[in-house]
Amino acid sequence: MKLLFVIFFVTFIALSSAFVARNSLIDGNEIQTIFTNIEDFKEKYPNAKIIPMDYHLKADATRSYTLGVRQTGDTVVANTSNKNSWPVAQNVTTTLTYPSSGGSGAFLTYILINCEQSSNIGQAYVTYGGIHQHFIQIVIDTRITTYFNYAAFFYGIK
Numbered sequence: 001m002k003l004l005f006v007i008f009f010v011t012f013i014a015l016s017s018a019f020v021a022r023n024s025l026i027d028g029n030e031i032q033t034i035f036t037n038i039e040d041f042k043e044k045y046p047n048a049k050i051i052p053m054d055y056h057l058k059a060d061a062t063r064s065y066t067l068g069v070r071q072t073g074d075t076v077v078a079n080t081s082n083k084n085s086w087p088v089a090q091n092v093t094t095t096l097t098y099p100s101s102g103g104s105g106a107f108l109t110y111i112l113i114n115c116e117q118s119s120n121i122g123q124a125y126v127t128y129g130g131i132h133q134h135f136i137q138i139v140i141d142t143r144i145t146t147y148f149n150y151a152a153f154f155y156g157i158k
């Protein structure tokens with residue numbers, strides 16, 4: 001039992017380092033996706049406001065996080081999606097930043113993030129900026145999951 005635990009732990013560390021190294025900038029839109037860790041994030045930005053997003057559970061562990069409301073004249077100003085899976089359940093933190101280059105983007109009205117995961121534990125937070133502002137950072141904290149798929153849509157007025 002002890003041996004099994006040690007192997008699990010080492011596997012976890014190995015997977016985590018591979019995971020943290022992943023840092024993708026998706027072409028064709030303005031959302032930067034980086035993988036980090038919510039505890040590291042809080043340590044690095046102790047004064048960041050951390051506002052939970054609303055979420056709606058759909059079938060099983062499928063959920064959608066939302067923020068704000070659609071407004072006349074808004075459009076999708078940025079969207080991104082990704083799929084990941086692991087042989088061993090992970091705690092996964094995904095950070096979405098708009099605009100990816102920093103600075104100022106469209107006037108944001110509504111955010112929708114559809115997520116699929118194997119567990120039902122998770123929460124998304126706004127950690128910087130927000131609705132009715134021109135920039136936002138969202139951290140999605142997903143626990144004990146063997147996969148994490150998401151599609152995020154940022155609506156705004158240019």
Ligand SMILES: *[C@@H]1O[C@H](CO)[C@@H](O)[C@H](O)[C@H]1NC(C)=O
Pocket residue numbers: 026029079080081151
């Ligand atoms: C953005 O959304 C469009 C429309 O749903 C989709 O075709 C496209 O693949 C999405 N892009 C990314 C990077 O998810």
Ligand SMILES: *[C@@H]1O[C@H](CO)[C@@H](O)[C@H](O)[C@H]1NC(C)=O
Pocket residue numbers: 090091121143144
């Ligand atoms: C993963 O998340 C679970 C549930 O919140 C927690 O009990 C566990 O300690 C976390 N594991 C790691 C390695 O952070």
